[in-house]
Amino acid sequence: MEDSGEHVDVLAVGSERIRTGEFEVFAAEAAPALARTAWLLTGDVRQAEELVQQALIRTYLAWPRARSRDPLAYARRTLANLRIDTWRARRREVLTAPAQLPDGVVASSAERVAERDQLVRALALLSARTRRVVVLRYLEGLSEREVADDLGVSLGTVKSTASRGLAQLRAALGGPSVEEGSR
């Protein structure tokens, strides 16, 4: 039974290199989708960037486990649950009503900003838990089962929370707007 130190070095460095290469490809592909989810959860670009970074860091650390199934799902689940950590840690809500639109902005950009603000304001009305369910279920289009798995809650909780959350959003946004809803 023989071995040498070089053997180990090759093993460790080699697997590390492969892992990093695989992960970097994944991270580049997954980042935009994760950023969208993160922004919908936070309503804040900087926070969203940091959330994605944190989710990717954790995904990298768990890469063998993450890649063996669905790495994007793993990263998204991490991200959704991280949000809770940060909320709890910071003890303050990041979703606040955006400032009034400044005067004199050009119409197209103003509409876009207004739409963004409207959505952010509506999402901000939901509790963190409800918002996570609503974002994953409706805005990201996950199945109820996937949301339940991601958030570690029961299917029944997802159903009831999603339904309540949707009703709250509808009230906040004034129901399906005719011109948008029929698009």
Place this chain on the structure above:
Amino acid sequence: MSGDEEFVRHLRAQADAAVPAIEVSTVDVVPRARRRRTVRRTVGAVAAVAVLGAGVVVGGSLWGGRTTTPPAQTPPVTAVPTPPAELTPVTAERRLGLIDMWRVAAEGEGSQTWLRLAPGEATVWRECGFLSAGWAVGETAFAGGLVSWNQGCGDSEPEVAWLDAARWYQPDGDGWRLLDASGAVVATLRHDGLPEPHPDVLPEYAQPPAVDEAAAWWLADPAAVPDGLTPASAGAVLGRWEVDNPVPTDPYVELSADGTWRGSDGCNESAGRWAVDRDGWFLVTSGARTEIGCDGAPLPDLLATARRLAFDADSLVLLDQDGVTVGELAWAGGSPAPEGSATLTVTCTEDALFVAGEQIVATSTGVAILVQNDGAPAGTYLNLGWQGGGQGDELPTTPTQWLFAVPPGDLQIGCSNLDVPEDESPWPVVTVQVVDPEGLWDPTTIQDLGCAGNVVPGWAIRPADGKGPTPQAAVEDLLPAFGTGPAYRVERSPGGYPDSPVETWLVHRDGVAYATVVVHTDGIAGYQAYPDRLCVAP
């Protein structure tokens, strides 16, 4: 289409239009992950090295996984202390009893010494006058350090050895004991009179302080670490911490293993003492500092406000008495080894490995690692791997310093557990550098001495250890196990560190290099020798 479906479609379209362009840089992810020191390599590979590669390096070898030296032989632990097992947690109500004027009995201290403990402020009364100090206590931990003194007590900082050395405290009748890192009593505090008032000091300082609401608040348990954060241990917070967004004036705080910290808000230097008690409970004192207006970040002030430390991913979260986050810091490098110490603190937890530093300085006895087990499952091993060798052993239940004969260069550190499949292992493998600035390491190998030396012993049953009052006597005591008849000669390999408590000896049989023998000492019962490698195929 139902109303709900229609509304959801509308919502999704609105989201598509609303989500702004977000540039996420992914190039920092891997470096940040590595900075967390939780890079998972194949822990099993390192564990395998521990078995397969041992013995190539003279002075570092393995039998049955046990190669660590007995604690009795190791130098005193100077790194982050953990409480001696027999300490009793002191309740908040009982802690309130600390607020008083105490007569101090301590080695090197005059008979006319009192310690006045007021909330956030301690005063040491000596015959020369008074010294002002900061202090803090947890359930068992104590931190205290000098802030200022009156001129009668000297132009340079007076030494208060017992205060500097105190790491723990315990009730003692109606008084208290202060204990050092090893649990030895360094001072006792008793009710016994009052100091003479001093002309330069307000008279109230010569009286016991009031035990009031402020005192109760100051000594109360801080709010628990919020869910989702991981309470920090002392070993995990060593090193330099900065704000995440760089500031040109480089504000920082740095926590050293000798219980001191220093830092800067970018313009004003600060320093003090610190400790971490159970569940991230942070004890901190602050010294004097300048007050220059500064475009920096008040990190020292934030640190001084913190009552618990916790981790949120790779951020160190500072929490105040009420559990509110007052700051989040990013790790910015290892802690320099404290003077006279070259101990690396390694902590295996249930799902993480913390290594307090990136570098370890070898001493003449080898590489010292303070091994801490913070909730790791039973049967968890600490594994070390290096170029050409490796060692491992089951984690001790209490913090223990182990010595290893690790050559200068990369040292891989990992935890493993046979009940945890390799691909589910939560533990990373962390690489640190062993440096040998004094050139203590002798690279002579057993091959240099004529032993092919890369053969694991083939004997199925380990013979009884050789024992003796000297290493050579212990080796010779073992020789009959190799068979009687042949002529044996033994010599010590000069390889490794000169004062290592683990020696490697070479046994020549009938003039030919035959086997290596490892000799340990526990410093009490003499030396034990056991066979390690065969120089030739059996």
